[in-house]
Amino acid sequence: MPSLQSLSPIAALSIRAYTATTALGRGRAAQAEALRARRGGLRENDFPHTGEGARLRTWIGRVDGLEDAPLPDPWARWDCRNNRLAWLAFQQDGFPEAVSEVRDRLGPTRVALVLGTSTASIGATEEAYARLEEGADGEPAFPADLDRPIVHTPHSLGDFMQAATGLRGPCVTVATACSSSAKVFAQAARLISSGIVDAAVVGGVDTLCGSVLYGFNSLGLVSVRPCRPFDSERDGLSLGEAGGFALLERPGPGEGGLQLRGYGESSDAHHMSAPHPEGLGARLAMSDALARAGVEARDVGYLNLHGTATPANDGVEAGAVAALFPDSLHASSTKGWTGHTLGAAGIVESVFALIALEDGLLPGVLNSTAPDAACGPQIRFDNARSEGLRYAMNNSFGFGGNNSSLLFGRA
Template identity: 75%
Template sequence: MPPIALRAFSATTALGTGIEAQASALAARRGGLRRNDFGTAPLPTWIGRVEGLEDAALPARFAGWECRNNRLAWLALQQDGLPDALAQLVSRHGADRVALVVGTSTSSIGASEEGYARAQPGPDGVPAFPPDLQRPIVHTPHSLGDFLQHATGLRGPCATVATACSSSAKVFAQAARLIQAGVVDAALVGGVDTLCGSVLFGFNALGLVSQDPCRPFDAARDGLSLGEAGGFALLERAGAGETGLQLRGYGESSDAHHMSAPHPEGLGASLAMRDALARAGVDPAQVGYLNLHGTSTPANDAIEARAVAALFPEGLHASSTKGWTGHTLGAAGIVESVIALLALRDGVLPGILNSDTPDPDCGPQIRFDNAVRSIDYAMNNSFGFGGNNCSLVFARGVAA
């Protein structure tokens, strides 16, 4: 596919706001997980929580979208020069030629939870949300996209992607197709997901949540640590001979093996990775870093590792960074794409935090320690419930 330039990118996680907070924590192997202190009856687990959201109300003009998820979206959107870079894109192409494609898993469901918890009988005796939460848009999956469209003033195609944990990886693919088809000239992509009871208790009900900080690919791993995050990237068609960070390929698959479990042979993961490499015109041996989905659950990690070992040479540096941020669900795709982009920019290839005993069922590509070396290609894997899989290939170099 024709290269697509990344004009700016940012992530806000439990590690802090903006890409330098992410880069410094990764290099220092300083994690952001903490004992769960979210909600009135916290589960005994560890979480990746973004500081300060409780005191970061939206500007008054956006009061109709007020909720935790949109607060984090607004905070993340202000980082790393994104507003200025977006203004430049709009100036070049016009607001109707810039798409907005964002991913989320639970959107603003935390506001809906609060509405049910505070519901009171109305005049007809039927329980109703309190007046301050009778704002229909925040109780829909499109709350995030609608808020960002109003916050940015973009008038191009606007879509909210909700494919569980692959949501904000698939936004890159959707935006790339819009650009390649000539529908738009640029796109703001990203994703946001925040902590809420449905996420914490829902994943716990599936038996997937660890009581300890998650240990991806460790022989004794026993579950994930949940987190919240937001991030964005600005994409634009690359000019001939242009240098800089680029999206070079994407691969998607929907194996639909099971509602929540991956295909036992990693069929969907393998299809997505192979498709991304083929679209990028890149051989597996050319990839220097792969950010794995790596949730720290026993089955998922082993299946992904087997798919990676079947495709890549032993020299690949592959790792999961969820030990730093927690599993940020619908925001995982953008957060871990940013980490892959930082690996290209800085040459710091993160290992795996909290893990110390390699699982013999996982291949030699899985690296626990950080490495420092220049690379030309980096990938990100994001796999969602129902077999919604996406792999992305990023490059540092000259446009083809």
């Protein structure tokens, strides 16, 4: 394995368009306005109940309107909550037009589709099993409206978006838990660097479902109140749902604008659900991203932290950041605004990093008031502004030690 110092800087990729839809609203402007106003999107859990007993007591970041927004008729076979959110998110910020332009200019086979998700459309599968009927052979069978095999696979999102966009390049689903839609940037960069494609649509979508809510609760990771990242009294996460996309392409000569400058990935495999106690994987991912970008840690102005508000995660990440970055860094977790959107966290928080670069808005930490003693001066609870921000980073760390850090910059 080469040392981090031996990594050669990668060729920067232009970010032609980007968008996100979360509990804060639809599109970039809604995200920026909520961050600026410190208006969160969490609510007491009102997700349609599944199972027996009382509804789980927690707070969630739910996207409004999905129940009443079925997919257009041509895409009806893919209809489910996750793909509805994908379609809704895709429509924002002129993203369909940007994809059509690059598809027509380069050709549909020269544009990849690389999407991340954690649970995909498992909510539809839960509903199908809850509504089992007696089949023609007397055996249990899915109801007719859910007897659509494609929505019961992890690749449901990618298959749907390939049909909806008309792209015919490689179509890849990345499922590495909470780092899924950060790792798509690295996957796309390799596809473009190798010459397999000339551009890529990247992103991710994850929606709430019973498996997510009750699964994380069974691990003892869910708080009964809005999550408080890096607070001394934090006691667990708030779950959310979201979708987002970005369009990557090689820049033209002398082209300016926002760019993907570096990526870092690691798999420390310390534990299925707990981070490495010394932050080994986190440090490797961040250092690797800096090395690939040829950028010093002191040059990074904003870092969107993974910051889930679980006791173990935040302390470990704070230590890794303090060991690598100077006190001048503005670092924060934005999960107090959106909740932890799992497989969509990477793209959503990359959008927040890009907003920081474009608008100079450096969000703080929402809901938290008393910083944990493990926090260095890099972790800021209050919003700030920066007019000269050159580089912004995003951390996304998944179960099993699947870690990813992305470095964005201005050309």
